[in-house]
Amino acid sequence: MQQSQLLIALWDGEPSVAKDGTQEIVSFAGGIGRPVIWIHSKTGAIQILNEPALKRIQQTHDQELNFLNGLSDMGETLLTDSPAELARAWLQKLDKNASRFAPQVRRLSSIPIMYTAAAAFSSGAGLQMPHSKVWLGIGTALGITAAAIPIVLRLSQRQTRWARTRTAAEVCRSVLALWDSPDEYQVIGPEIIPELAGALRSLKLLRALDGSRSEMALDEFKRRYRLERISQQLQYFSTHAVQSGSEARNYRIASCLCIGLAILISMWLFVDGKELAIAHSFVGKRGLAVAVSALFQLATISGAFLIVKDCKRRQWRYRELHNCLKEWDSELSALRTWTTVMNVTCRVERALLVELLEWRFLVRNVKLTRK
Known part of the structure; x- marks a missing residue:
């Protein structure tokens, strides 16, 4: 009570x-x-x-549930009004919206780095090109634009929107993966992600109301779970581990080349500017321009390093989860009781949902949008 x-x-x-x-x-x-x-x-x-x-x-009002229900249906249509079909349709809706948000966040996040690189080039070019004041002005404007872009494009809000949607989608996917099991869903609850308490209650209610859900044989449940959940996730983590490793390698090579080139250019400009300053009594101005260019270069390099680090982090995580899933898949194939099978499946689901803890902090630190 x-x-x-x-x-x-x-x-x-x-x-x-x-x-x-x-x-x-x-x-x-x-x-x-x-x-x-x-x-x-x-x-x-x-x-x-x-x-x-x-x-x-x-x-x-459950603000998070209202937000999720207010997302675009993305053309999804219900074949039947059964509880299981409603849950699957909701998953498809969340999954498609999250997939739509993610590329936007990644593309938009790279724009400030490109503007910062352009600012570094313009500031450095101003030392050797005619109309140096114009070039320095362009570099300064590009630098200000790079700083303002995250605010103007609301990158933080976009990232939060993606995190909230992806979190709900993965929780829904986890519930559906264990939909036909005899036990109540206990992988994750509102004590872990209180923002999704309403969504979890709704999914549990749909599962309880699903009169067509019959008690499935253990071997059939294992076969479906290994095929529809573990095999798909193994393929996903394997593919994305290779992709993340390739991205990290390419970004690292590009970053190292840019770092070396930036250092050489900055040293050359500094030495050349110092000689001109002595010859023409142009004390301090060229050194200041070199410093501006160097600062923009450092900002660009820092952004590139963050991208490389994120790619490597994702690669390690994908490989780790891939290895764990292979081990648990072997365990499942040998188990013969519901209790042991459910213990392993809950372990699998918790491992797949581990990133929700990181996303939860991201969501909690941003005030929910009120409609």
């Missing part, structure tokens, strides 16, 4: 004969501030007890 928001009581209004009867439960619910909808078992009359508490519940 303490974990419920509302009590619906079918009661004749008479005192309870036995201990912990309906009267005691209704009284207890009212005592802890829960609203009670009392349906008289003889007359059918409906009475609401503690109505102010019911109004408070009605006024409470």
